[in-house]
Amino acid sequence: MDISEEEMLAELRAISNKSSNSRFDTFEKKVVKTTADNGTTTSKNGIEFLKGNPEDPALNQYWYSQGTVEALANECDRIITDRGESFKVAFLSTPSIYFALDEKKRGSSYMFDYDRKWEDDRGFIFYDFNKPAEFEVEGLKGTFDMVVIDPPFITREVWEKYAESAEWLLKEKPGWGKAGGMVIGTTLQENAGFLDELLGCxxxxxxxxxxxxxxxxxxxxxxxxxxxxxxxxxxxSE
Known part of the structure; x- marks a missing residue:
């Protein structure tokens, strides 16, 4: 029996939600609260984000595991702590990492995302990677110290647009070892060559x-x- 595109999408969402809820129920039974070296805990915030925000396949949302959210957030937390709370981070399509930080640590930072479900958050800025230098908020150009990027697609063409956004937002053109042009990103291992070329990563x-x-x-x-x-x-497992 043929089904419509809307029905298929609804089924995919239901499967994703069921899988997500199962993963987090299991995880909560096993979780050991971990704390960054500086004393800031990101575990609880990460769990709350993942449980409260089921993946939306229509937006190509596939979240990191809770352990991965925590590791990435702890890296950001460490850097912000080392450089001071005025250190400004742009989280591009990485809401789980942004929300895993405590409110004080993300006080100078912003989350750029296409999904307006978070638009009531102080740090939310609508972001369409097809318009890499167009934002609804003025005064952003050249004001960020670091960007954290996880595009919804893995192609070079999409990464080029994110790289354009990064270059527009950062204080320095991104490259290896530039203090005002720091970048953290995640993508396929096979993309290592152009990540180095575009962002010095x-x-x-x-x-x-x-x-x-x-x-x-x-x-x-x-x-x-x-x-x-x-x-x-x-x-x-390696």
């Missing part, structure tokens, strides 16, 4: 877990000294 030891994606991502950064991204992810 190098593959890190940490491999994100994304339970509902069939292929393996890697993490990338364009600076030395990553701590949480510098360690292997115990969720991923």
């Amino acid at each position: 190098k593959a890190q030891a940490f491999k994100p877990s994304i339970p509902n994606l069939p292929y393996q991502y890697n993490s990338y950064a364009n600076f030395e000294g990553a701590v949480y991204l510098g360690a292997a992810n115990p969720e991923i």
Whole structure:
């Protein structure tokens, strides 16, 4: 029996929601509260985000695992702590990492996303990667110290648009070792070449877990000294 596109999408959403709820129920039974070296806990915030925001396949939303959210958020937390709370981060299509930070730590930062479900948050800025330098808020150009990127698509063409956004937002043109042009990103291992070319990013030891994606991502950064991204992810068997 043929089904409409709307019915198929509804089924996909139901499957995604069921899978997400099952994963988080299981995780909560096993979770051990972990704390960053500076004392800031991101575990609770990460769980709350994942439980409260089922993936939306229509927007190509496939969340990191809770452990991966925590590792990425802890890396951001560490950097913000080291450089001071005026350090400004643009979270491009990475709402789970943004919300895993405590409110004080994300006070100078912003979350750029296409999904307006978070538009009541102080830091939300609507973002369409097809318009990489067009935003509804003025005064953003050249004001950020770091961007954190996880595009909904893996192609070079999409990454080029995110790289354009990063260059527009950052204080310095992104490149290896630039203090005002720091970048963290996640994508396929096979994309390492153009991540280096576009943003100066190098593959890190940490491999994100994304339970509902069939292929393996890697993490990338364009600076030395990553701590949480510098360690292997115990969720991923090498």
